[in-house]
Structures are given as C-alpha cells and as structure tokens.
Amino acid sequence: MADQAARERALGLVLELVVLLGQDMSKRLEQDHLSDSRAGVLWTIRQQGPMTQRELAAARHVTPRNVTGLVDGLEAAGLVRRTPHxxxxxxxxVELTGAGTDIVERLEREQLEFTTLLFDGMPQEQFESLTRGLDEIVGRIKGAL
Incomplete structure (x- = not known):
C-alpha cells in the first residue's frame, strides 16, 4: 500500500491529467465551434446510429429538453438532421449529416493520433500496469457515484 505522500502525488497527477485532456479536447472542438455537450451528441449518434431525442437523452444522461436545445443547435449548423421515424x-x-460525419471521423483520427502520442514507445508491461491501475480507479469512482 502506498504511503500518504505517494497517494497525494498520484491524485495530483490524475487531476493534472484531467485538466490537460480537457484543454486538449476543448482546443480540438473549438475548431468546429462545438461544445463538449454537442460533441457528445455527435459521438453518441456515431456510435449508436440514428435515434430518437428521448433515446439520445437517455444515452447522454440529460433531460429531453436539454437534448432538444443541443439538437437544434447541431441541426442549425448542418451537422445533424431530423427524419421521420x-x-x-x-x-x-436524429442522424448525422455528411458534415457531421466528417467532423466525427476527423476527431476519431485525431484521437488515434493522440493515443499514439501518449502510448507509443511505452514498454508493454508498463502500459498494462497503467491500464490495470486506471481500470481500478475508474471502477472505484463509478462505484462511488
């Protein structure tokens, strides 16, 4: 078991990582004038396919009213369209338009490049240890929520 100073250092690094990842994501999304919430809607539709706004609200863990505003903005920007069920x-x-698909595909490519930046050259054993540790941390946080 790690001593208190080591635990505090680990927490500090995790918090710093959260901030840095958030800054990187915000910078990438600003190129397309997207908020985190709007990008989340695009990602969800990309992963799960066309869905109703109610399904989208459930998938994003937000209210249907919140989704209506997000979809309205994305539709006005030409990134999604509403089609009859x-x-x-x-x-x-709600489904992606060609422009919406293009943005999500570019973000996916950038995410792959970022993954390469983070993990290329890391010894396999260290990578596996990091992954196990992160799995443990994420599980504990989910369990506490």
Whole structure:
C-alpha cells in the first residue's frame, strides 16, 4: 500500500491529467465551434446510429429538453438532421449529416493520433500496469457515484 505522500502525488497527477485532456479536447472542438455537450451528441449518434431525442437523452444522461436545445443547435449548423421515424409517426430520428460525419471521423483520427502520442514507445508491461491501475480507479469512482 502506498504511503500518504505517494497517494497525494498520484491524485495530483490524475487531476493534472484531467485538466490537460480537457484543454486538449476543448482546443480540438473549438475548431468546429462545438461544445463538449454537442460533441457528445455527435459521438453518441456515431456510435449508436440514428435515434430518437428521448433515446439520445437517455444515452447522454440529460433531460429531453436539454437534448432538444443541443439538437437544434447541431441541426442549425448542418451537422445533424431530423427524419421521420419509420414506425412511430409521433417521433423523429436524429442522424448525422455528411458534415457531421466528417467532423466525427476527423476527431476519431485525431484521437488515434493522440493515443499514439501518449502510448507509443511505452514498454508493454508498463502500459498494462497503467491500464490495470486506471481500470481500478475508474471502477472505484463509478462505484462511488
């Protein structure tokens, strides 16, 4: 078990990492005038496919009203479109447009490049140890929430 000073140092590094990753992501999203929330909507649709706004709200853990505002903004920017639901005439599906897909694909490429920057050259044993440690930390945080 690590001593108190080592634990405090580890926490400080985790917090610094959170800040640095947030700054990097914000910088990347600013290029496309995207907020974290709007980018999250694009990522969700990319990963799960077209969905209703209610499904999108559940997937993003936000209110349907919040999703309406996000989708309105993304639609105005030409990044998503609403289409009639094929089986429920009361609902619409939200899907990516070509421009929305282009942005998400570029962000995916940038994420892959960033992964390479972070982990290339790290010895396999160190990488596996880091991954196990991060899994443990994430699990503890999720368990506490």
């Amino acid at each position: 094929p089986t429920d005439r009361r609902a619409t599906l």
